[in-house]
Amino acid sequence: MKNPGIVVNKYQSERIVRKLLSMDIIRKDLKIRQDGDLVMIPLKQHTEFQGYRTMELEFESRAIQKPPAETIRKISGARSGKPVIPDRWIRLGDALIIKDSRKPSRSVLQSIAQVLGVNSIYIDRGRIQGNIRRPEMEIVYGAPGTVIHQENGIRYSMDPSRVMFSPGNVNERILHGKMALDGATVLDMFAGIGYFSLPLAKYTHLSKIYAVEINPESYSFLKRNVEINRLQGRVMPILGDCRDVSPLMRFDYIVMGHFRSLESLSAALMRSRPGTVLNMHLLVPTHELAVYWQDIVVLARRLGYILDFIEQRKVKSYGPHLWHMSLDLAVSRCLWP
Numbered sequence: 001m002k003n004p005g006i007v008v009n010k011y012q013s014e015r016i017v018r019k020l021l022s023m024d025i026i027r028k029d030l031k032i033r034q035d036g037d038l039v040m041i042p043l044k045q046h047t048e049f050q051g052y053r054t055m056e057l058e059f060e061s062r063a064i065q066k067p068p069a070e071t072i073r074k075i076s077g078a079r080s081g082k083p084v085i086p087d088r089w090i091r092l093g094d095a096l097i098i099k100d101s102r103k104p105s106r107s108v109l110q111s112i113a114q115v116l117g118v119n120s121i122y123i124d125r126g127r128i129q130g131n132i133r134r135p136e137m138e139i140v141y142g143a144p145g146t147v148i149h150q151e152n153g154i155r156y157s158m159d160p161s162r163v164m165f166s167p168g169n170v171n172e173r174i175l176h177g178k179m180a181l182d183g184a185t186v187l188d189m190f191a192g193i194g195y196f197s198l199p200l201a202k203y204t205h206l207s208k209i210y211a212v213e214i215n216p217e218s219y220s221f222l223k224r225n226v227e228i229n230r231l232q233g234r235v236m237p238i239l240g241d242c243r244d245v246s247p248l249m250r251f252d253y254i255v256m257g258h259f260r261s262l263e264s265l266s267a268a269l270m271r272s273r274p275g276t277v278l279n280m281h282l283l284v285p286t287h288e289l290a291v292y293w294q295d296i297v298v299l300a301r302r303l304g305y306i307l308d309f310i311e312q313r314k315v316k317s318y319g320p321h322l323w324h325m326s327l328d329l330a331v332s333r334c335l336w337p
């Protein structure tokens with residue numbers, strides 16, 4: 001059917017949909033449609049939004065018109081009032097991760113699987129264990145195992161109960177794919193299953209990326225993901241501790257996607273030259289946001305490297321007054337001869 005809608009770029013669509021939802025002007029009974037890089041969003045009326053003009057576009061109506069929680073309650077036969085029906089979940093391929101710690105009944109789980117079309121359901125116990133960042137998940141429906149999650153045109157094979165995948169980091173993953181890295185040699189020191197290595201290799205014109213991962217399970221998913229995304233020859237997976245096994249070369253760009261990135265700063269600097277950009281992930285309390293990076297600059301200077309601040313980005317809130325930050329620093333000089 002024809003309805004007023006706007007056409008936006010797929011990379012901006014998530015932000016725009018969120019904004020339009022908060023303004024309550026999206027028609028939720030019609031499906032948002034994607035065609036290549038363009039996303040068509042159905043609106044309640046013709047309106048002007050941030051320079052986007054509405055036009056008459058073709059949309060399909062949604063099969064499920066009620067909010068999923070309502071449909072789940074209805075078909076599970078649960079009476080309103082008591083049943084535990086989660087209202088927050090994350091979908092990874094055909095698995096669903098529920099954030100609510102209370103376990104829903106068998107009939108509610110069955111209804112969730114039916115309404116949302118998933119094969120397995122986990123409860124995220126919220127703890128992420130150790131340096132290898134293994135999530136603590138309880139399987140409550142279906143069988144555990146590997147799923148294929150698609151994001152930004154990349155396929156990530158993973159087992160949600162064994163390796164982490166944070167949907168909240170999606171902007172950082174997309175941003176990496178948009179970097180100007182023509183001909184660059186890149187090092188990903190905490191590659192995981194390829195969160196950053198895959199978008200870097202797929203969407204930039206880098207020459208090669210060395211992807212180091214210490215956890216053998218994540219490493220085998222990383223290798224598989226390189227294959228299923230046909231990035232062999234561009235991504236070189238390496239198993240081991242990045243401080244020991246990263247190639248001793250001078251890289252143009254070094255990604256350090258782990259909150260304990262500081263512990264590997266000297267290993268990264270050893271592999272840098274003037275012009276190298278370091279991307280560090282850190283947990284930072286709100287009151288230190290303006291200054292924390294200066295300590296890193298001082299530490300690097302003691303190690304013989306002059307660093308310049310480029311920019312910092314808030315990836316997501318990590319708790320009260322605590323932020324997951326992504327920090328870009330450039331090596332401007334090495335004091336070693």
Ligand SMILES: C[S@@+](CC[C@H](N)C(=O)[O-])C[C@H]1O[C@@H](n2cnc3c(N)ncnc32)[C@H](O)[C@@H]1O
Binds near residue numbers: 132164166189212213
């Ligand atoms: C937090 S995960 C990556 C998360 C990712 N940046 C994201 O946005 O979702 C960090 C990865 O670093 C790996 N790791 C931890 N210490 C390491 C080390 N010393 N050398 C190489 N990999 C390491 C962990 O096993 C894990 O897979």
